[in-house]
Amino acid sequence: MQGTVDGFSHGLVTPVAAYLMACLGGALGLRCIARSLMHERGWKPGWLALGATAIGSGVWTMHFIAMTGFTVQETPITYDASLTYASLGVAVVMVGIGVFIVGYQGATPMGLVTGGAVTGLGIASMHYLGMAGMRLRGRLEYDTLTVGLSVVIAVVAATAALWAAVSIRGLLPGLGAGLVMGLAVSVMHYTGMAALSVHLHESSGAVGGEASLLLLAPMLIGPVIFLFLAGAVVMFDPLMLRARPGRQRPAGADALRPVPDAASRRR
Numbered sequence: 001m002q003g004t005v006d007g008f009s010h011g012l013v014t015p016v017a018a019y020l021m022a023c024l025g026g027a028l029g030l031r032c033i034a035r036s037l038m039h040e041r042g043w044k045p046g047w048l049a050l051g052a053t054a055i056g057s058g059v060w061t062m063h064f065i066a067m068t069g070f071t072v073q074e075t076p077i078t079y080d081a082s083l084t085y086a087s088l089g090v091a092v093v094m095v096g097i098g099v100f101i102v103g104y105q106g107a108t109p110m111g112l113v114t115g116g117a118v119t120g121l122g123i124a125s126m127h128y129l130g131m132a133g134m135r136l137r138g139r140l141e142y143d144t145l146t147v148g149l150s151v152v153i154a155v156v157a158a159t160a161a162l163w164a165a166v167s168i169r170g171l172l173p174g175l176g177a178g179l180v181m182g183l184a185v186s187v188m189h190y191t192g193m194a195a196l197s198v199h200l201h202e203s204s205g206a207v208g209g210e211a212s213l214l215l216l217a218p219m220l221i222g223p224v225i226f227l228f229l230a231g232a233v234v235m236f237d238p239l240m241l242r243a244r245p246g247r248q249r250p251a252g253a254d255a256l257r258p259v260p261d262a263a264s265r266r267r
Helices: 015-036 041-067 081-105 109-132 145-168 171-194 210-236 238-243 260-267
Strands: 140-141 196-200
Touching: 015 041, 015 081, 015 171, 015 210, 015 260, 041 109, 041 140, 041 171, 041 210, 081 109, 081 145, 109 145, 145 171, 145 238, 145 260, 171 196, 210 238
Parallel strands: none
Antiparallel strands: 140 196
């Protein structure tokens, strides 16, 4: 028997909230990567790590906020806590690998392709590992082609986002890139969900455990708080406030400036 799936049981509330969290994580992550390319090389690994954690947390939070609106009419849904947290770890680690590749290699074709592929696969792995942690009275099946499309969307979105982080200068363009990244991650999520079908078991026994919303809500609190704290760090960073990447004086520029004559110096 096939289950009746509803991914929008709370209407537009969950997809909009999920999109906003994906935008927040993406925008913060991209700004941190841009910050790592500025002065003070000693802080580079720290900014890249903060950016990777922000992107990974934002994508993970987006996924599980969206999942609070996912229901199967014929069965309750619970989540395995260990797999749910493991999906967060996978997202942060794999996004981190991609971010560090691009952070140190810059906007080179090989760096972007490699970093984007690792980051995109990390996002897709987080999604499907999180889905594997879902417990219900049935089994999940996926359409292979639609799953492949969701992975392609994740890789392309991640590559474009990393390119934007190392190429686009200025606050407003960076925020725009975060909005686009949030949209791409949301499209990837709902594409993956479109690949899903639920086949119920014949047994009518209830699934044990906590209700999905009661389980997910406490798990989401930590990453959400982290994202807002990361936002405060980015907003109040002195160098981020007074300078922008790409506005730095090129090396040797001082040597090209005309030397003032004696009269000019006296004035």
